[in-house]
Amino acid sequence: MHILGEIKKRGKMVDEAIERLLPIVQPEELYQASRYLVDAGGKRLRPAMLILAAEAVGGDVQKVLPAAVSIELIHNFTLIHDDIMDQDELRRGSPTVHVKWGLPAAILAGDTLYAKAFEIIAHVDAPSKIVARCLDVLSQTCADICEGQWMDMELEKRSSVSEDEYMEMVQKKTGILFAASAMIGSLLGGATDETADALWQAEKTIGVGFQIRDDVLGLISSEERLGKTRGSDLMEGKKTLIMIHALKKGVKLDALGRDASAEEIDATVQQLRDAGSIDYAMEQAFALVEQGKSKLDVLPDSRTKELLIELADYMVTRTY
Amino acid sequence: MHILGEIKKRGKMVDEAIERLLPIVQPEELYQASRYLVDAGGKRLRPAMLILAAEAVGGDVQKVLPAAVSIELIHNFTLIHDDIMDQDELRRGSPTVHVKWGLPAAILAGDTLYAKAFEIIAHVDAPSKIVARCLDVLSQTCADICEGQWMDMELEKRSSVSEDEYMEMVQKKTGILFAASAMIGSLLGGATDETADALWQAEKTIGVGFQIRDDVLGLISSEERLGKTRGSDLMEGKKTLIMIHALKKGVKLDALGRDASAEEIDATVQQLRDAGSIDYAMEQAFALVEQGKSKLDVLPDSRTKELLIELADYMVTRTY
Numbered sequence: 001m002h003i004l005g006e007i008k009k010r011g012k013m014v015d016e017a018i019e020r021l022l023p024i025v026q027p028e029e030l031y032q033a034s035r036y037l038v039d040a041g042g043k044r045l046r047p048a049m050l051i052l053a054a055e056a057v058g059g060d061v062q063k064v065l066p067a068a069v070s071i072e073l074i075h076n077f078t079l080i081h082d083d084i085m086d087q088d089e090l091r092r093g094s095p096t097v098h099v100k101w102g103l104p105a106a107i108l109a110g111d112t113l114y115a116k117a118f119e120i121i122a123h124v125d126a127p128s129k130i131v132a133r134c135l136d137v138l139s140q141t142c143a144d145i146c147e148g149q150w151m152d153m154e155l156e157k158r159s160s161v162s163e164d165e166y167m168e169m170v171q172k173k174t175g176i177l178f179a180a181s182a183m184i185g186s187l188l189g190g191a192t193d194e195t196a197d198a199l200w201q202a203e204k205t206i207g208v209g210f211q212i213r214d215d216v217l218g219l220i221s222s223e224e225r226l227g228k229t230r231g232s233d234l235m236e237g238k239k240t241l242i243m244i245h246a247l248k249k250g251v252k253l254d255a256l257g258r259d260a261s262a263e264e265i266d267a268t269v270q271q272l273r274d275a276g277s278i279d280y281a282m283e284q285a286f287a288l289v290e291q292g293k294s295k296l297d298v299l300p301d302s303r304t305k306e307l308l309i310e311l312a313d314y315m316v317t318r319t320y
Numbered sequence: 321m322h323i324l325g326e327i328k329k330r331g332k333m334v335d336e337a338i339e340r341l342l343p344i345v346q347p348e349e350l351y352q353a354s355r356y357l358v359d360a361g362g363k364r365l366r367p368a369m370l371i372l373a374a375e376a377v378g379g380d381v382q383k384v385l386p387a388a389v390s391i392e393l394i395h396n397f398t399l400i401h402d403d404i405m406d407q408d409e410l411r412r413g414s415p416t417v418h419v420k421w422g423l424p425a426a427i428l429a430g431d432t433l434y435a436k437a438f439e440i441i442a443h444v445d446a447p448s449k450i451v452a453r454c455l456d457v458l459s460q461t462c463a464d465i466c467e468g469q470w471m472d473m474e475l476e477k478r479s480s481v482s483e484d485e486y487m488e489m490v491q492k493k494t495g496i497l498f499a500a501s502a503m504i505g506s507l508l509g510g511a512t513d514e515t516a517d518a519l520w521q522a523e524k525t526i527g528v529g530f531q532i533r534d535d536v537l538g539l540i541s542s543e544e545r546l547g548k549t550r551g552s553d554l555m556e557g558k559k560t561l562i563m564i565h566a567l568k569k570g571v572k573l574d575a576l577g578r579d580a581s582a583e584e585i586d587a588t589v590q591q592l593r594d595a596g597s598i599d600y601a602m603e604q605a606f607a608l609v610e611q612g613k614s615k616l617d618v619l620p621d622s623r624t625k626e627l628l629i630e631l632a633d634y635m636v637t638r639t640y
Binding site: 114127 | 347401425434435449451462467471474
């Protein structure tokens, strides 16, 4: 798919900017721990979206790069802390930060990325009014992500969860950071408030589609492709849209626990398939992406607008 | 001491502003966990300093209150995460957040305060240029605090630490947040860059004095007055100025471990007294405060300037 090359091109620019904006300084080990997950890979979808949103309104890619780095660091900060909370041991094909560096280092590595993300975006080359606005959007986004992660952990403990509750949780946990990426990129690119708001809405919705696809891939893709433990949602009793549908269909879904075997996971995934829950979730993801894409109409026609549409499609069709 | 009343007066305004700016909203338990330590007390020294710095340059107290709240939330965020890392179980006379709410909740409560601190200061009523500057100062401060906490944990593991290393660690871990309080308060109050920088320098130095006093109190004060475990630095093998002096004097100071008895702690404190280490540390603290206070000369003479001087003295003479 053509869009992959376009994401990679921008991802490479982001990687170079990370090297420049988050160098390994003293105390070295703290910055090594902070960079460890960042350097382990990742698709750089959020910074690529930020850059595309800037380009789509005629912005200068070089000028928005620090903001793109900032978004990627926030994403990595949430992953490091979430992996501690969810006791996940594998991420991007490597041991998670707390497994590799220990709990105190992992907490602090996350906190450092958070601080650096704000420091870096505070230095972006834009009028003060826009910089202050971006900082405001980013801080509200971070508070929303915390709320989303909290809800995610709460829903785990409950036997019954509604689709609305799932949607609210996922909007906060995942959708909002895509929304912020598009909004910040467009604001820095010179967009009107109306356009920036429309992009925020569009990518929040598309981001939920992305998360549903992520939930599906976490069940059906191979561990090697995923880079993380397959079926961990089943182990933890996460209430994804798939599980909510299956529970409604009468499938019994107790948390399998951390030591579930591949066979147990396969058997449960087969039950989910049989109940039509995986197909159902993907239908919802596709519908959300269509809904989100329609809001991109606010943008003038351009090659970049097409890329944003292709990116949205990729987010729910990707295989890893 | 008169200054205590002045701190309390401003602390009360900060508490009211916290109620308004960080209400318990959904998900309720997350915000309860986030507010738990904030509401457990604390002297509100940092926000009081921020307010005094604003007043000293003719600023409006009401207008800087959100920034004062923001500083207090950052302080509480660092305490929550530090208590996890240091495995401390008592703070402000109550169980620490991770003991009371569990590890995932404590990580997330800290992250939420972190996000809210930035969100609240982003909404402060000031010109965008000043707001962006304050956010920049705050983010750099947070990165420094992370570096300081990392160094603190690293020095624990070492058998020999220099005074310079201690000073650098404590400047970052503690001094810098007092410095940022004074700088942000004065910038929002309308200070010139020169004045704001001088206040930053002054309070960074005074803040180190504060930490040395804190180290001393952690050994000699009662657990009831401290609100935290007495002698925990001795249990963890922390390298405070007291310990560095004692080690130089040949006192044997292996970490006593988490289950050290009151008698073991008393005996070690007596050794530190006998070696003159506690007196030595306090002499350094007094000298730092004198050095810091001299930098307050940049301020015009006023009752508020006198209060800032009294506050500095209080910071190294307080008994809890």
